[in-house]
Amino acid sequence: MATRRLPSTIRKLVATSRSQKFRDVVKIVELPTPVPGEGEILVRNRYLGINASEINLIAGRYDKDVKFPLDCGFEAMGEVVSAGPNSTLTTGQPVMYTQYGAFSEYKVIPSKMAIPIPDLKPDYLPFLVSGCTAAIALDKVGDIKPGETVLVTAAAGGTGQIAVQWAKNLGCHVIGTCSSDDKVKFLKELGCDRPINYSKEDMRKVLAKEYPNGVDIVYESIGGDMFDIAVNSLAVRGRVIVIGFITGYESDLGFTPSKTLATLQPRLLGKSASVRGFFLNHFIRDWAPYVAKQIKLSKEGKLKGIIDKGENTALGPFLSLEKVCDAVDYLYSKKSMGKIIVELNGKDQSKL
Incomplete structure (x- = not known):
């Protein structure tokens, strides 16, 4: 198993109960760094994608039998830092993915569900x-x-x-x-x-x-x-x-x-x-080809992936896991332009 030096613990965002109010029920928890198994990879998340349906997820609208606590988020970009046996990807590979529980500093996912990208360019995240x-x-x-x-x-x-x-x-x-x-x-x-x-x-x-x-x-x-x-x-x-x-x-x-x-x-x-x-979710097989199409158009100057990290709002900038709630609030404020993202760079330790 290929790996890099990793922290002993990580942090992630979880919802403690069903709610339509994201901020009211989420908290950050710490746990041992997960280890990828057969066909899996461990991704260090660098950018998190904020979507309107974060609320639908914790409200149980996608799964009425959902159990709590529930790992939050479902979109991220990062790099592979550890690969399990028979993984299709190796360490250092930049990837994007959609998996429940993406609002985490590190995330184990099936390697087949990761979409390889040329580099860790946040402007690509709107293409997922x-x-x-x-x-x-x-x-x-x-x-x-x-x-x-x-x-x-x-x-x-x-x-x-x-x-x-x-x-x-x-x-x-x-x-x-x-x-x-x-x-x-x-x-x-x-x-x-x-x-x-x-x-x-x-x-x-x-x-x-x-x-x-x-x-x-x-x-x-x-x-x-x-x-x-x-x-x-x-x-x-x-x-x-x-x-x-x-x-x-x-x-x-x-x-x-x-x-x-x-x-x-x-x-x-x-x-x-x-x-x-x-x-x-009904078009999973189309994700990777369409991400590739968008990146190609972007390189040709025919498509822009505009991102908004909240730099122009009192809530921002969004630079840590603690800022996810602010980013969700910002989305519903009708003031954002482009794709709202949270950058995980460890420089912001604000409270939730």
Whole structure:
């Protein structure tokens, strides 16, 4: 077994009970450094990816029989520091992965679940959960085609930013919703054709006036009223891709019900339109190829993985395990731009 000199103990973040409030139930625990077994690797995590569905995980929405305490997080980037027998990777290899319990200084994972990357570049982390969700959903569920009109909700977020660029690279006209003028500027820099600041503009009126024939695809992650707007804005044969409904994640129900659900069927029928769901775990075989595609586009200057470590917020910067709760709060503040990440460099020992 190849290995490097390792600490005797590590720290990780665990949830002590089921809750919709992340900060209220998580704590840091210390344990002996794990040893990789057959076909496994030990990864020293350098960067953690923050996702809206952290709350869904600890609320038990992905597994109603989940047991507590529960290891938190499911996305990280780091380097292999120890490899068990018959592992497919060796020490020193930079990797990204999605495994429950990723919010840890070190993590043992099956080597086959790690995605090798060229180097430890944090700009690559948006290409995993956020990027694969955007690219795979648009390609395989949305059946996106060149020249189509695509509406991306929460377009300045971690997955929205990739959806905007992916659609633009395919020759589509892209509309992006956001909540501030700073985000409008951000979206224009990504190539978004028509950013809509919904805090200043009436989305319904903008879409009705500027896109009277409707939009072909809506990449939807907000839910509630935004979902209703999305359905009503569809063109003939239009598709809404539901990848989330963040407005309801902190509620007991977990989502904000549509106010017009009773009329959904006739609205879809009248346009031969459809609503399609997307859950990343159903497309595991596509992760590595799509990460590779995104890294290639990045090197060609055709795709940016914008990260946000909270440098411009009072909560940041996010430089330690203790800052994960602040990073999750920041995500729900609607102030972030790009993919929120936490860097584990040991320089910050703030309290949870």
